[in-house]
Amino acid sequence: MSELQKRQIQLEVLRYNPETDTAPRYQTYSVPCLDEWVVLDALNYVKDHLDPTLSYRWSCHMAVCGSCGMMVNGEPKLACKAFIHEYADQIKVEPMANFPIERDLVTSVEDFITKLASVKPYLIPKEDKPISAGEFKQTPAELKKFKQYTLCINCMLCYAACPQYGLVPEFLGPAAISMAHRYNQDSRDGGRDQRQEVVASNEGVWECSFVGACSEVCPKHVDPAGALQQVKVASTIDWYKEHLMPWVTK
């Protein structure tokens, strides 16, 4: 049996306490890491052994809950998926870019929650069906059209990666639009017209300039950039139908 390898890592963490600090600062912790650790393990070591005042969000430790999003060496990552062995001995950890800092690595997520809710991310059935009429059936092909988008865990890494969201805070953003697309593509859903009111506005999908960073950082391979391109095509067809063939719609 081989011995577990230990590495001394210098963890440079952004600290900010709104009650005592006027500006964020960095604090470096020397952490003895096992090679199979992730950055979240290192943060937990700091919290348990070195500095209990450090604040950060986490829950599942398995890339399911989407709580531990942060910048690791400047890249948006889930701390539970960022393996120590992929980094040099100095690792810089900061709160997610493009979000206001609440305290240390904890950011305020209100903006995202408001935007997500605005696209009505739930099934809006085409027609009310009594329970006696049975379940809504779906073929594997129909499921395949949207399944990939259901994998979103709302971790907001795509917002931290999106330069457009950084420039234009009103932008609805990758995850919210992908989630709208997920329900629009669902054969059981009839709520697209309601969602388009938000999605097809200037601050909706049209702020996207297809940088594609959202899809690169997505830990669940949702490919929000792809979803947004599909939404643009569909919204463009809508526009031409509404303006050139008004007799076709409604």
Place this chain on the structure above:
Amino acid sequence: MAKSNKPIFWGLFAAGGTVTAFVTPALVLVTLFAAMRFSPDLFTYQYLHAFAANWLGKLVIFGIILLSLWHAAHRLRVTVHDFGVRADTLVAYVVYGLAGLGTLLTIIYLLRI
């Protein structure tokens, strides 16, 4: 929230991107042939003029130039924004104005052939 009118420009941008992706490499190749003085009969002035004089030829040329122009205009608008120029409305007027002017000139020149 009002629905955006950006689809007008994005539609031209997307269609233009598809067209230029297919046509531009061919044009680069043909231009290279011409530069290397490789000009088979089909590339001679008479043939190309005849192509441009036919209404179907005019339509093809117009479609390619129109879509390429509007594609480039929109791409430039977004690129300028990415480079940090925050005068989006002014930039839009300038680049779309140029594309509009190019479209107009294309129509005039094609009709004169």
